[in-house]
Amino acid sequence: MKPIEQQKLFRSVQELIEKAQQNIVRNINLIMVATHFQIGHMIIEDEQGGQTYAAYGSATMRKLSEHLTTSFGRGYSVDNLELMRVFYLEYRNSESLSRISQIGHTNSESLIRNLATEFALSWTHYVRLLKIKDRNERKFYELEAVTNNWSVRELQRQVNSSYYERLALSRDKEGMRKLAQEGQLLEKSTDILKSPVILEFLDLKEDNRYSENDLETAIINKLEHFMLELGKGFLFEGRQRRISLDGNHFWVDLVFYNRLLNCFVLIDLKIGRLSHQDIGQMQMYVNYYDRKIKKADERPTLGIILCKEDNKAVVEFTLPLNNEQIFSKEYKLFLPSKEELKKQLE
CATH class of the missing domain: 3.40.1350.10 (Trna Endonuclease; Chain: A, domain 1)
Known part of the structure; x- marks a missing residue:
């Protein structure tokens, strides 16, 4: 085989492996987000079974944490379960997340493949986003993180530097509404400022x-x-x-x-x-x-x-x-x- 043909083969195999690795990571992220979304849903359903949240939080949540930690190891502390609960409450009207929650109940492989191109955030991204109380601000960062493929570190940096507020200062009320609903759109020169x-x-x-x-x-x-x-x-x-x-x-x-x-x-x-x-x-x-x-x-x-x-x-x-x-x-x-x-x- 000629050197040029060898290099072509090497590149093709490398690209195939890299694409497969990216798909594996994307699928793992989707399944993790779906699982945590469903856990939050189950906690809410059980909580609405008659108990007050104070009693629920101090008793059932702790026992659930102990049970899951014994079975699956770290990652299911009371604080993390509470994050899953809040995650479901905040995103239960999300069309994408509602579709993701179907994983495990339908043709999972086909569903994951369809969702992978439109849903790119990991559970760690959502943990950071849930710390943002203002829903308009949170929606803005979510849109920007997906559009620009931000790592969690870059998302953290943009939140810390008040990216949303600094852009909003250059806009009128209609412009601020668009920021929250559509992210940063460059339609005119001042949009970059x-x-x-x-x-x-x-x-x-x-x-x-x-x-x-x-x-x-x-x-x-x-x-x-x-x-x-x-x-x-x-x-x-x-x-x-x-x-x-x-x-x-x-x-x-x-x-x-x-x-x-x-x-x-x-x-x-x-x-x-x-x-x-x-x-x-x-x-x-x-x-x-x-x-x-x-x-x-x-x-x-x-x-x-x-x-x-x-x-x-x-x-x-x-x-x-x-x-x-x-x-x-x-x-x-x-x-x-x-x-x-x-x-x-x-």
């Missing part, structure tokens, strides 16, 4: 000793994290892209392309308070890309100035009233207080 942008993963100290070059280098070193923080559809085009005008040279700190918005996104980094010179410079960058770089079928270029301290009055009177291309956003090197963001929303 969060307030503020959180860069805690850069591990830079909250002081004045780092330079703009330090900030840029830290972002490049953790580019994947930064692109996740920016949002959906971002592709990295380059750093320090030069613009030459009549012998003068200027450099755009970071250039991205957003395939969902179909436009270039230019980012300038400022470690101090935003000035009107910063806005004028970004206006020049955006104009240059619109006139020299972008294609006719692409949308207008977006310019985002990431600054340590925003200046809304300067932005308001420097840019035109109908501005939809240039935005300033504060960045934070620490996770924000969820309580403070919620107060701003209210």
